[in-house]
Amino acid sequence: MNKREFVRSLGGASLGLLFGDDLWARYAALPPRQLAQDEPFWATIRQQYRLTPDYINLENGYYSMQSQPVLEAFIARVREINLQASHYLRTRQYDDKLAVRMRLAAMAGCSHEELIITRNTTESLDTVIAGFDWQPGDEAVMAAQDYGAMLDMFRLQARRHGIANRAVSLPMDPQSDEEIVQLYESAITPKTRLLMVCHMVNITGQILPVAKICDMAHRHGVPVMVDGAHAFAHLEFTIPELRCDYYGASLHKWLGCPLGAGVLYVRRDRIAPLWPIYGDSSVADDDIRKLNHTGTHPVHTDLAINDALDFHQSIGIRRKEARLRYLQHYWTDQVRAHPGITLNTPADPQRSCAIANVGVATMEPAALARTLLERYRIWTVAIDSAGVRGARVTPHLFTTTAELDTLVRALKTLAA
Numbered sequence: 001m002n003k004r005e006f007v008r009s010l011g012g013a014s015l016g017l018l019f020g021d022d023l024w025a026r027y028a029a030l031p032p033r034q035l036a037q038d039e040p041f042w043a044t045i046r047q048q049y050r051l052t053p054d055y056i057n058l059e060n061g062y063y064s065m066q067s068q069p070v071l072e073a074f075i076a077r078v079r080e081i082n083l084q085a086s087h088y089l090r091t092r093q094y095d096d097k098l099a100v101r102m103r104l105a106a107m108a109g110c111s112h113e114e115l116i117i118t119r120n121t122t123e124s125l126d127t128v129i130a131g132f133d134w135q136p137g138d139e140a141v142m143a144a145q146d147y148g149a150m151l152d153m154f155r156l157q158a159r160r161h162g163i164a165n166r167a168v169s170l171p172m173d174p175q176s177d178e179e180i181v182q183l184y185e186s187a188i189t190p191k192t193r194l195l196m197v198c199h200m201v202n203i204t205g206q207i208l209p210v211a212k213i214c215d216m217a218h219r220h221g222v223p224v225m226v227d228g229a230h231a232f233a234h235l236e237f238t239i240p241e242l243r244c245d246y247y248g249a250s251l252h253k254w255l256g257c258p259l260g261a262g263v264l265y266v267r268r269d270r271i272a273p274l275w276p277i278y279g280d281s282s283v284a285d286d287d288i289r290k291l292n293h294t295g296t297h298p299v300h301t302d303l304a305i306n307d308a309l310d311f312h313q314s315i316g317i318r319r320k321e322a323r324l325r326y327l328q329h330y331w332t333d334q335v336r337a338h339p340g341i342t343l344n345t346p347a348d349p350q351r352s353c354a355i356a357n358v359g360v361a362t363m364e365p366a367a368l369a370r371t372l373l374e375r376y377r378i379w380t381v382a383i384d385s386a387g388v389r390g391a392r393v394t395p396h397l398f399t400t401t402a403e404l405d406t407l408v409r410a411l412k413t414l415a416a
């Protein structure tokens, strides 16, 4: 057991306090995959969230609510900064933000000089795309299953600078990582300047072999930008081990931060060539803070990253990832072979985690999501794009297996 993890505060109450030291010591000694199936443990974690009785929330991919300790700490920060006002902004703000940035960088496994706090993945990745010195005829590689905002940003560069975008289409159940790597490789030409890849595809939950894609792209001299919106604080990894050039993520998704917190990593040697969107003559060209000049902003949101890290690290990423993967397989294993039901998520457990997508043969995606809500009080989101048709189902740490049983019953009834 990691001692630091054990004693780290959980918004004022360590997990030891929550469970009692003896019980927590027993839990902490369990392998994560075993703990993943321990409903009493997760029921206690569930008590850290305030949940609506109106519906079962299985749409935690868009925004993962803050746990109560994080929310209370955040509200206290809002009050304190409102009280201190410009005195705080002119004095402590910079040191406090630097401390958060350093802690976040430690979690990501990189230097804080390669990382900035942004508002979200969109801002992070679009800053990189907009920062390129695009020339007519330049090419970018991506996938049809990538997120719409980034695809739109590349389309904007096509309109503005005359670049060409080449999108591959990802197979759901590849034979091997190499199949995916070769697919991306087939789209690279001597004109390719940037390759974008999702760490976890939002519409299917598919995890892509990012490090292998980066190695391949680098052999062709092509830098790689990773969309980590759904992977950061969901999967156990460090950014450097992915060997990518740029990484963007939203912290209001799996880290459980207040809305409007994100992160951008730019590998040290890639910083200087990027153009910032907003001018800032106070920082050097090779200083990543040049990409962060967005004016006066809600600093309490940035500071609450600290509180979310406390909560996240008190549970531990291994336990979190194992529980989320367990929950997904708890329900998908019961319906994968069921007649009339299609899973739009890889069967290989290493190629997905919390997120999965399910279709019912006789129903349009929108009708499926609507019926799940109206008839069974289950909140999901309809997906109908890039050949993926179904409802995206995203449990979280507070999700119970009993709630997933309700989902399974509903799907089987609708498919009948």
Ligand SMILES: Cc1ncc(COP(=O)(O)O)c(C=O)c1O
Pocket (backbone or CB within 6 Å): 061, 062, 120, 121, 122, 123, 146, 147, 149, 198, 200, 201, 202, 227, 229, 230, 250
């Ligand atoms: C894969 C992916 N990339 C980017 C985003 C954009 O995230 P945000 O709206 O927080 O910027 C999302 C949002 O769901 C996403 O799923």
